Amino acid sequence: MNIMLELYGLIAIGATALAITRTIPVHGLLYLVVSLLALACMFEQLGAPFAAMLEIIVYAGAIMVLFVFVVMMINLGQPDQLREKGWFAGGAWIGPSVISILLMGLLVYGLNHNTMAVGTVGAVIGPKAVGLTLYGPYILTVELSSFLLLAGLVSAYHIGRRIGGNS
Amino acid sequence: MTAADPNGALIVAVILFSLGALGVLVRRNLLFMLMSTEIMLNAACLAFIAAGSRWHMADGQVMFMMVVAFAAAESAVGLAIILRMHAAGRSTLDADTGNRLGG
Amino acid sequence: MPIPATVWGVSLVASLLPLVILCPLAVSIILMLTGGKLPARATTLLVGAGMGLCALFAVVSAYSFLSGPDSLGSLHVVLWNWMNVGSFNAQIALTLDRLSLVMMLVVSCVGFLILVYACAYMYDDENIARFFTYMTLFVASMLLLVLASDLLGVFIGWEGVGLCSYLLIGFWYGEQANAIAARKAFVVTRVGDALFLLGMLLMATAVGSLDIPTLLAVGPHAAPRTLTLGMFLLLGGAMAKSAQVPLQTWLPDAMAGPTPVSALIHAATMVTAGVYLLARLHGLFILTPLAMLACAIVGFVTILLAAGSALVQTDIKRILAYSTMSQLGYMYLALGCGAWHAAMFHLVTHAFFKALLFMAAGSIILRVHHEQDIFKMGGLRKDMPWVFAAFLAGSAALAGLPLITAGYFSKELILGSAYDLSPIFWAGALFGAFLTSIYIFRCVFIVFWGDHRTHAHGKSGLAMALPMAILSVLAIGGGWMEMPDAIAHVHIFSNLLAPVLGALPEEHNTSLLILGSLVPIAGVTIAWTLWRPKGEAPVAAESPAIATLRADWGFDTLYDWVFVRPFMVLAHLNRRDFIDRFYDLIAALTQGSGQAVAKLQSGQVRRYAGWIAAGTVAALCLAV
Numbered sequence: 105m106n107i108m109l110e111l112y113g114l115i116a117i118g119a120t121a122l123a124i125t126r127t128i129p130v131h132g133l134l135y136l137v138v139s140l141l142a143l144a145c146m147f148e149q150l151g152a153p154f155a156a157m158l159e160i161i162v163y164a165g166a167i168m169v170l171f172v173f174v175v176m177m178i179n180l181g182q183p184d185q186l187r188e189k190g191w192f193a194g195g196a197w198i199g200p201s202v203i204s205i206l207l208m209g210l211l212v213y214g215l216n217h218n219t220m221a222v223g224t225v226g227a228v229i230g231p232k233a234v235g236l237t238l239y240g241p242y243i244l245t246v247e248l249s250s251f252l253l254l255a256g257l258v259s260a261y262h263i264g265r266r267i268g269g270n271s
Numbered sequence: 272m273t274a275a276d277p278n279g280a281l282i283v284a285v286i287l288f289s290l291g292a293l294g295v296l297v298r299r300n301l302l303f304m305l306m307s308t309e310i311m312l313n314a315a316c317l318a319f320i321a322a323g324s325r326w327h328m329a330d331g332q333v334m335f336m337m338v339v340a341f342a343a344a345e346s347a348v349g350l351a352i353i354l355r356m357h358a359a360g361r362s363t364l365d366a367d368t369g370n371r372l373g374g
Numbered sequence: 375m376p377i378p379a380t381v382w383g384v385s386l387v388a389s390l391l392p393l394v395i396l397c398p399l400a401v402s403i404i405l406m407l408t409g410g411k412l413p414a415r416a417t418t419l420l421v422g423a424g425m426g427l428c429a430l431f432a433v434v435s436a437y438s439f440l441s442g443p444d445s446l447g448s449l450h451v452v453l454w455n456w457m458n459v460g461s462f463n464a465q466i467a468l469t470l471d472r473l474s475l476v477m478m479l480v481v482s483c484v485g486f487l488i489l490v491y492a493c494a495y496m497y498d499d500e501n502i503a504r505f506f507t508y509m510t511l512f513v514a515s516m517l518l519l520v521l522a523s524d525l526l527g528v529f530i531g532w533e534g535v536g537l538c539s540y541l542l543i544g545f546w547y548g549e550q551a552n553a554i555a556a557r558k559a560f561v562v563t564r565v566g567d568a569l570f571l572l573g574m575l576l577m578a579t580a581v582g583s584l585d586i587p588t589l590l591a592v593g594p595h596a597a598p599r600t601l602t603l604g605m606f607l608l609l610g611g612a613m614a615k616s617a618q619v620p621l622q623t624w625l626p627d628a629m630a631g632p633t634p635v636s637a638l639i640h641a642a643t644m645v646t647a648g649v650y651l652l653a654r655l656h657g658l659f660i661l662t663p664l665a666m667l668a669c670a671i672v673g674f675v676t677i678l679l680a681a682g683s684a685l686v687q688t689d690i691k692r693i694l695a696y697s698t699m700s701q702l703g704y705m706y707l708a709l710g711c712g713a714w715h716a717a718m719f720h721l722v723t724h725a726f727f728k729a730l731l732f733m734a735a736g737s738i739i740l741r742v743h744h745e746q747d748i749f750k751m752g753g754l755r756k757d758m759p760w761v762f763a764a765f766l767a768g769s770a771a772l773a774g775l776p777l778i779t780a781g782y783f784s785k786e787l788i789l790g791s792a793y794d795l796s797p798i799f800w801a802g803a804l805f806g807a808f809l810t811s812i813y814i815f816r817c818v819f820i821v822f823w824g825d826h827r828t829h830a831h832g833k834s835g836l837a838m839a840l841p842m843a844i845l846s847v848l849a850i851g852g853g854w855m856e857m858p859d860a861i862a863h864v865h866i867f868s869n870l871l872a873p874v875l876g877a878l879p880e881e882h883n884t885s886l887l888i889l890g891s892l893v894p895i896a897g898v899t900i901a902w903t904l905w906r907p908k909g910e911a912p913v914a915a916e917s918p919a920i921a922t923l924r925a926d927w928g929f930d931t932l933y934d935w936v937f938v939r940p941f942m943v944l945a946h947l948n949r950r951d952f953i954d955r956f957y958d959l960i961a962a963l964t965q966g967s968g969q970a971v972a973k974l975q976s977g978q979v980r981r982y983a984g985w986i987a988a989g990t991v992a993a994l995c996l997a998v
Contacts, residue, residue, distance in 0.1 A: 106276055113283035120287055120310055124294035129302050136306055139287075143313055150280055150324040155332045159316075162339050167309070167346050174350045175302065178357045178364070191299045200296030203987045208289035210991060214998035215281055229329050237329040238336065245333075249340040256344025264351035295983050304979070366979045 109149045116142035127188035129175045133168060140164040154231040277321035284321065288314035301356070301364045305349045312342045384442055388451045390435040391468050391521065394482060397428035399514035402507050410503040418493035421506045425486040425513065432482035436475050440870075447471060447873055448587070450523060464584060469523030473874045476718060477520045477650050480725050484642050485513045487841035491733050492634035494837035495740065499632075505545060509638065512538035516643050520650065525574050525584040528651065532570065532615070535644045536563050542639060543631040555627035562624040566614020573607030580604065590657040598661070605658060605665040609672075612648025616702045619676045623929050625699055626683075629691040633736030636691060641698050641728035646721045649705045653714050656875065660712055670710020670795060674802050676703030679927055681809035685816070686923045688914050689746045690735050693817050697772060698728055700806060704788050707803060713791030714875040715868045719856055720784035722867075727771035727781055727849035733842050734765035738821065741830045748820045749914055755822040757830040762822050764842040769818050771849040773811035773898065776891035777861070780853030787856070789890050791879065800886070804893055811897025816905050824907035860884045 116139045123135035140163050147156035238246060291314060294307025316335045323331015353364060401424035405417065412420070439449060448471035456464045470478070489509060496502050512535055519531025544556030578584050580596040593601065610621075617625035628640050639645070652659055652669070659666060677700050684696035701724050708717035738754065738761060739746055755762050771781035785807060793800035834842075856867040868878040922928050974985065 106279065109276070110279050113279060116283060117286050117290070120290045124290060124298065124303065124307055124310070129300070132303060132306060136309070139310070140313065143317060146280055146283070146317065147320050150277060150320050152320050152324060152332050152335075155316075155320055155335045158336065158339060162343065163309075163313070167343060170346060170350060171302070171306065174353060177354060188300060192297075197297055199984065200293050203296060203984065203991060204289045204293035206991045207292055207987060207994070208285055210994040210998060211285040211288070212282065214994065215278075215285065217998065227327065229323065229327065229332060233329040234332045234336075238333050242330075242333050245337060249337055252344050253340055256347045260347040260351040263348065264354050292987050296980060296987060299980065304983075 109146060112142045112145045112149065115139075116146065125192075127185050127192075130172070133171050133175065137164050137168050140168070151228040153228065154234050277325045280317060280321040280324075284314045284317040287311075287317065299365050299367055301349075301353050301366050304366060305346060305353070308349075309342060309346065312338055384438070384449065387435040387438045387442075387449055387470060390431045390438075391449070391451050391470055392453060394428055394431045394435065394478065395468075395514050395517045395521065397424045397431065398485075398510040398517070400424065402510040402514060405503050405507040405510070408503065410501065412503055414497055414502050417503050417506055418497065421489055421493060421510060424510060425482075425489045428513070428517075429482045429486040432478050435470065436479055439470055439475060440472075450587075456524075456526070461582060462578065464524055464526050466527060467523040467585075468521040468527075469586065470521065471874050472871050473650075473653060473718070474520050476722065476871065478517060480722055481513065481516050481520055481643050484725050484729055484845075485516070485638060487844060488634055488638040488642065488729055488733070489513070491637070491736075491838050491841045492632075494835050495634050495736055496632060501545070505542075505632070508538050508541045508545070509635070512542070512639060512644070516647070519647055523586055525577065525586060525589070528586075529571065529574060532611075532647065533567065535639070535647065536560070536567060536615075539563070539628070539639050539644055542635040543628045545631055545635065549630075552630040555624075555630040559624040559628045562621055563614045566611045566621060568611075569607045569614070570611025573604050573611060576600065576604040576607060586654060589655070593658045594661055601658060602662040602664055605655075605662045606668065608651065608655065609665055609669055612651050613672060613706075614648075616645045616648040616706070617699050618648075618672050618702060618706055619679055620929070622676065622680070622699055623926060623933060626692050626695045626926060629689070629695050633691065633732055633739060636694070637729045637732035637736065640695065641732050642725040645698060645702055646705070646725065649702070649709065649717055649721050652709050653718055653875070656709075656712075656714050659709070666710050666712065668710075669706050670792075670799060673703040673706025673708075673710055674799055676700065677707065677803060677806035678703075678809075681806050681813065683923055683926050684813040685809060686915070686920045687813075688749055688924075690738070690748050690751075690817060690821065691732075691746055693748070693813060694728070694731055694735060697731075697810065697814060698724075700810060701728065701772070703806070704785065704803065707792055707799060708788040711788075711791040711795045711799070713788060713879070715856075715871055715878055716784065716787035716791050718871060718875070719867050720788055723771065723780035723784040723849070723852050726845055726852050727768045727779075730764060730842060730845040730849050731768035731772065733838070733845070734761050734768060737761045737834045737838055737842070738765075738830075741832050741834070742828045743831075745828055748817055750827055751821045752824040752827040753822070754830060757826075758834070760839060761834060761842070764846045765822070766818065767846040767849050769814045771853075772814050773894045774807055774890075775811075775894050775898070778850060780849050780851070782891070782894070783853035783856055783858075786858060786887060786890050790858075790883075790886060793883070793886055794879070804890065807890070808893045808897045811894040812901045812904075815898045815901035819901060819905040819907075858887055860887055 119135045119139035119142060123132045123139060126132035126135065140159060144156040144159040144164070147153075147159055288311050291307045291309075291311030294310060295304050298304050298307065316338050319331045319334040319338070321331075323329065323334075357364065401420055404420065405412070448469055450467060450469055452465050452467040454466050456466050458464075489506075492505070492509065496505050499505060515531045515534025515538060517531075519528050519535060522528045522531060540556050540560040543559050544553045547553045547556070574584060577589060577593070580600045581589055581592050583589065583592065612618075614621040625640060625645070629636055631640075659669075680696045680699035680703060684693050684700065687693045687696060701720070705717045705720050705724070708714075708720060738751070738758070741758065741761075742751060742754075745751065767779075771779040773779075774781040774785045776782050789800055789803055789807070792803050854864060857864040865878060868875075872878075925931065974981070
């Protein structure tokens with residue numbers, strides 16, 4: 105089982121690395137979907153099947169489709185691809201890489217020094233348990249996230265509405 | 272069925288988070304920056320799930336759902352802004368040209 | 375329940391005393407707040423009413439106080455507690471004793487007359503409201519100075535009158551000379567103010583209190599050297615206010631202000647503040663013979679130097695300014711001799727006749743088109759007989775013509791006590807009186823006799839004539855309050871002050887009195903032979919020596935070389951201001967860091983994200 109988890113992890117990392125380095129948005133999106141699916145598998149391995157299903161349905165399904173729609177609507181072409189390549193040139197990678205590697209190093213270092221007890225293996229947490237917790241102690245958070253979604257809906261509609269004469 | 276050891280999952284989460292951060296910092300295309308943000312959110316989700324699995328508590332998954340709701344709202348607004356910018360004539364989606372604050 | 379009359383009187387005084395100060399202050403504040411929007415008529419009415427009330431309250435409280443029981447040595451009215459630091463306690467409190475009563479009457483009544491005069495004098499000036507704002511503020515400050523029972527309160531008044539003096543000398547600031555004169559007066563008197571403050575602080579540390587009764591009671595137990603130093607410092611402060619040598623140079627230039635200002639501030643009240651202060655502290659002053667000797671010498675030197683300068687001036691107001699200095703010298707001489715009565719008596723009579731002289735001079739100046747050179751006047755006796763009469767009365771009092779003038783009696787009192795100290799002082803003061811009668815009658819003969827050299831116009835109105843008439847009567851008759859035994863046994867003034875200043879010392883030699891009476895007459899005679907009308911127009915004598923005399927014995931030039939020029943050189947060297955460098959550095963650092971940080975605010979989202987990530991890294995560094 106552990107082997108499977110690490111395998112999925114490697115797939116997720118590789119797909120993500122490819123996703124952020126593509127010059128064509130649709131390619132990037134596809135790799136991202138792969139990464140998300142790998143993550144969903146990891147969730148399943150970690151004993152969270154409900155989260156895994158949600159990850160596939162909502163994330164890889166709905167949100168990524170949203171991205172694809174937008175990419176289709178703004179219709180980037182060949183010149184954009186060349187420009188994207190140009191943006192990768194030179195030292196553009198140096199600073200961000202240093203920061204990211206530092207960040208990663210620190211987090212890994214922190215993990216190694218505050219490890220959770222290794223080898224503890226818990227049982228699967230099913231949808232029922234999640235539902236009980238969600239609508240029990242977290243009911244207020246559910247309400248708040250409904251506010252958030254509503255606000256997101258309204259503002260997305262407002263921003264994205266067709267502009268009048270003076271666009 | 273028993274769950275796997277979460278420590279490896281945490282390492283993966285850290286690596287994914289760093290990759291996401293790298294993507295945000297290095298890409299100039301707004302679309303890719305938004306995608307990188309999603310990656311970082313996912314890394315956080317993974318950490319939540321791993322921790323929930325370790326302590327055998329449903330709270331990790333609850334948090335995952337909150338993050339998903341947040342990601343949905345965030346990407347909806349972010350994509351709407353991208354569309355709007357595109358409609359206003361900024362066809363390149365270059366984040367570095369967005370420093371004028373006007374329309 | 376019926377209240378005993380005396381208690382009623384005392385409580386009346388206690389409630390009226392703050393009002394004496396508040397009346398002019400209120401007028402000043404009203405004029406300040408209306409900012410010159412009031413018409414001139416309303417302004418003058420307001421000033422007249424306020425000052426009239428002030429004088430009325432002063433007279434009523436003086437009357438009630440004097441008709442109260444004799445045991446009532448002084449009346450203490452505590453308004454509020456100012457500060458209470460450890461064992462040190464300062465109050466805002468007023469004290470009315472017989473000394474401050476005399477001074478209060480002089481300030482409020484003479485002040486009232488001068489302000490009534492000023493209402494007419496300044497009526498056509500467009501800044502009349504500003505003028506009276508300063509004038510009434512001055513009267514309030516002066517009354518505070520007089521009535522305060524605490525040296526700190528005195529200091530507030532002291533600074534207030536200094537400020538008003540500065541503002542009023544520079545009242546017509548449109549001309550640069552006036553502004554420069556104002557600045558000079560301010561700077562020179564500031565030297566004295568600093569000395570006064572130092573003396574006050576020394577007293578506070580030595581005695582532990584600045585309350586004047588406490589000072590007088592506890593002060594004698596302080597270390598003699600501290601006491602002497604403290605009195606020297608206070609004397610220095612008083613000298614600068616009273617324009618005594620070597621801090622006298624500001625007074626002649628102060629004549630740049632309007633003439634009522636000269637009458638009120640630079641003749642009758644402010645310049646005598648130092649004399650009053652020393653008389654208030656006479657209980658301490660008498661314990662420091664060294665300071666008293668210095669005071670006498672300063673007075674003596676000032677009498678002669680100022681009289682010498684007055685002899686050759688051509689500007690009528692400068693003649694009066696030098697004569698003021700010289701007369702103040704008499705008061706300092708009297709203080710140095712320990713003759714407090716004489717000093718105070720001369721203060722009062724001087725306030726009468728010098729205010730009168732300035733008012734008369736102001737009337738003349740107003741009617742001859744602001745001409746101040748006496749050699750361009752002449753023959754004004756026929757044009758303005760009443761002004762002439764008033765000026766003559768004032769001149770006679772200043773010269774001290776025997777028996778018929780107030781100046782005679784007060785000056786005799788001083789001469790007698792100077793003789794007790796040393797015949798040298800007496801002889802010098804007598805010579806000073808001789809010069810006085812010469813220079814003032816030189817002025818009278820040149821201005822009022824001879825041919826017309828200028829045309830006088832208009833008439834002096836009632837508001838100007840009435841105060842002059844009242845002061846003329848006082849200048850002539852004010853001296854009959856106090857006469858030597860050889861003439862008549864009248865001692866109203868010294869009896870009035872006896873509870874505060876002690877009894878009048880021994881009677882003087884009659885031969886001195888006769889000599890003192892003859893000298894002014896001789897002076898007038900000499901003036902008549904020198905400057906009587908001789909057909910041709912008189913001209914001012916010219917020679918290098920006279921030029922030096924006219925320029926105040928070269929004090930201005932001396933100070934220019936000793937103080938002003940070195941200071942200017944230093945200021946020039948330090949024109950970049952070393953200390954400011956430090957603050958400039960701070961400013962530059964702030965500006966530089968501000969610009970550096972402003973660069974971060976580029977508006978580029980990726981940079982912001984980079985900073986966020988870097989911050990996260992730093993925070994994690996601390997956390998793990």
